[in-house]
């Protein structure tokens with residue numbers, strides 16, 4: 001006799017008269033394949049956990065964003081925010097699509113050069129640029145976005161010393177109605193600091209002020225904040241023209257558009273609540289177009305969108321290590337990846353799908369990582385089918401800020417594969433090894449002798 | 454430790470505790486186990502029956518049964534003495 005398919009026995013309490021406000025639980029969509037490639041097969045080939053990035057989705061996101069802005073405004077340029085995901089294969093896809101590079105450190109600057117981005121298409125942001133890096137960026141004709149007065153004065157001195165004429169912009173911070181205010185980067189608009197910096201630059205022969213920059217926050221849910229920011233930059237631009245007869249070539253509105261992830265503590269899923277990129281485009285381009293520039297005066301609009309272009313192109317595949325019942329009766333499941341691998345779990349309630357059919361019964365579960373630390377929680381409460389040891393899960397929308405902010409802690413960072421447009425998988429970052437981690441370590445001679453037993 | 458006598462169970466997996474007014478639902482294998490508990494089958498007997506009918510290793514099922522029993526205890530469906 002053939003045996004019946006097994007499933008763990010469960011019992012659930014029914015809450016009569018207290019039905020879920022949003023109707024029945026969301027169906028647990030089983031995700032056995034990513035773009036036609038089997039999850040099981042990927043794990044068999046590359047191990048678990050495993051990051052998977054979809055090239056098709058990256059290109060789709062990028063082309064969509066470009067289309068959305070270009071249909072509203074004549075001059076658009078995107079610059080890929082390296083910190084969001086600087087795996088070279090990922091950056092190269094964005095560059096192939098026409099994106100410049102936006103970097104915030106010497107390390108990222110070198111990566112962009114290594115990826116073949118011409119110096120004049122690299123935007124160099126951030127508060128930490130060494131003299132050496134400033135000189136190099138100036139020689140490469142990169143766009144140097146000045147963050148503070150100390151940097152401005154260093155750059156003035158270096159330009160004179162090395163006879164350079166760098167193209168610069170300033171980063172402006174301002175009140176856009178968003179709390180908390182991001183006022184630690186750049187020069188403040190309201191208190192006149194930004195205008196002082198502008199005046200100082202224009203009075204310096206060696207610096208060529210070509211742009212104005214802001215980045216008002218990340219995962220922004222208020223489109224109106226962008227309109228306010230755009231108007232303030234336009235106002236500076238107009239004043240520069242009127243008072244100094246200088247034409248500013250571009251406004252860089254930074255990044256910050258949300259992905260459709262759900263922020264922790266949100267009542268409703270992100271997919272249903274975050275504004276679309278069209279709405280942000282309406283806010284920004286509307287504000288600039290309504291400002292009253294002549295058509296030939298319109299500045300180039302630069303966007304440094306990160307998260308919104310890559311989050312949903314990344315997946316994390318993982319495996320159930322064990323199930324446990326907590327002392328208060330809640331179910332818990334331990335996975336083979338934790339907050340070390342999935343850094344953005346500090347912010348998001350992820351969509352997580354089972355990768356195999358788990359039957360029609362579901363359970364509320366806490367998802368833990370394997371780190372032996374209390375903070376290692378992937379999900380406080382998620383409804384999943386009855387998982388068994390060895391079952392696989394797919395975490396959605398993990399393309400942004402994980403493969404750059406992941407931590408090497410008690411274990412090794414996993415493989416990352418790219419699914420190309422034909423559905424072939426390519427290893428784009430090898431799983432780390434003990435040798436790799438230890439290759440940077442050195443043992444002083446006196447500690448080299450074997451420890452006595 | 455036994456399943457409380459007064460608890461009503463249906464084959465469809467509906468469980469009702471008239472003493473507390475709580476109701477529960479279980480999956481088919483869960484109701485099968487409840488039926489056997491009502492018949493005063495021992496754990497070992499239950500393990501034998503389930504392992505012969507379902508595609509599962511005995512020691513896997515033993516762990517899951519342990520967990521199931523602890524849920525019954527949490528829901529106050531077992532006689533403690």
Ligand SMILES: Cc1ncc(COP(=O)(O)O)c(C=O)c1O
Nearest residue numbers: 081215218255256304305306307
């Ligand atoms: C200067 C700058 N530009 C762009 C970005 C990308 O932001 P996001 O990923 O929110 O679009 C960041 C990220 O914090 C940033 O600091």
